[in-house]
Amino acid sequence: MTAGASRRRRGRLLLIGGNEDMDERDMRILPRMVELAGGRKSRILVCAAASAEPERSLEAFRKDLEKLGVGEVFRSPLNSRLEADSDELMDMLERSTAVLLTGGDQLRATSMMAGTRFGDRLKERHQREGLLIAGTSAGAAAMSSTMIIRGIGDTVRRDAVELAPGLGLLRDITVDTHFDRGGRVHRLMTVLAQNPAIVGIGIDEDTAIEIAPNRKLTVWGKGIVMVFDGRAAHTNAADVTAREAMALTDIKVHVLPERYGLDLKTLTPIVPGSAAVSAA
Numbered sequence: 001m002t003a004g005a006s007r008r009r010r011g012r013l014l015l016i017g018g019n020e021d022m023d024e025r026d027m028r029i030l031p032r033m034v035e036l037a038g039g040r041k042s043r044i045l046v047c048a049a050a051s052a053e054p055e056r057s058l059e060a061f062r063k064d065l066e067k068l069g070v071g072e073v074f075r076s077p078l079n080s081r082l083e084a085d086s087d088e089l090m091d092m093l094e095r096s097t098a099v100l101l102t103g104g105d106q107l108r109a110t111s112m113m114a115g116t117r118f119g120d121r122l123k124e125r126h127q128r129e130g131l132l133i134a135g136t137s138a139g140a141a142a143m144s145s146t147m148i149i150r151g152i153g154d155t156v157r158r159d160a161v162e163l164a165p166g167l168g169l170l171r172d173i174t175v176d177t178h179f180d181r182g183g184r185v186h187r188l189m190t191v192l193a194q195n196p197a198i199v200g201i202g203i204d205e206d207t208a209i210e211i212a213p214n215r216k217l218t219v220w221g222k223g224i225v226m227v228f229d230g231r232a233a234h235t236n237a238a239d240v241t242a243r244e245a246m247a248l249t250d251i252k253v254h255v256l257p258e259r260y261g262l263d264l265k266t267l268t269p270i271v272p273g274s275a276a277v278s279a280a
Contacts, residue, residue: 010213011131017177017203018137029208037098045096049078049112050104050138057102084116098132101139107149109142143169153183159242161190180204193248196230215264227254
């Protein structure tokens with residue numbers, strides 16, 4: 001291994017299910033993000049590429065992060081690919097210890113970021129320089145290699161969900177947020193029925209998953225995270241029309257509250273205070 005390669009280190013990811021509690025008396029997720037970003041030495045870039053009303057979101061996060069003692073908060077509406085290629089935004093990215101992608105529309109976020117100077121350097125800094133990337137709601141969903149951009153959620157059929165390429169920070173994983181709302185399980189089952197090799201992760205509101213460089217996932221917040229493993233499943237997706245219900249059998253499901261975890265390499269659960277346990 002070369003000296004340059006030995007210095008490379010992958011950063012962490014923090015994916016938030018949306019509507020995080022901002023009450024200082026019981027706030028759990030944003031304080032964790034600030035801690036991971038460096039505490040009072042942290043410099044956090046908030047990007048609102050997914051939002052149609054970026055200024056409101058940027059101002060709200062600025063106030064909350066400053067209350068939590070963040071050293072410096074950078075803000076970018078990121079509402080054009082021209083901005084994503086700008087020297088000003090690149091300078092903020094280089095100075096940041098973490099980047100937070102806000103909620104809104106995940107397709108809007110990827111269309112503004114993917115293939116730009118900002119999008120490419122964001123991924124490079126995460127993979128090689130330990131940059132923390134956090135996302136809430138659409139900002140979390142956009143991190144997947146394949147993301148849900150529309151879903152009816154009334155049943156499991158091919159035309160109930162529309163997919164698009166995500167930012168690719170999580171390979172072979174599809175994330176759905178606001179998972180405690182109705183129809184979300186159906187949406188992820190529809191994705192798995194068409195590609196059982198993809199792991200489906202559903203994150204409740206005011207709940208987050210932290211993914212460490214070793215691919216171990218930890219849950220934070222008040223709700224749960226559901227992980228769907230369909231690798232051994234049977235599906236008839238290729239044999240039905242777009243309007244017909246699909247079959248999907250032998251799915252393995254993990255329901256994980258705060259401080260429980262999962263090894264994403266082996267898909268084995270991790271119980272607090274113990275090593276990974278067998279799911280057999």
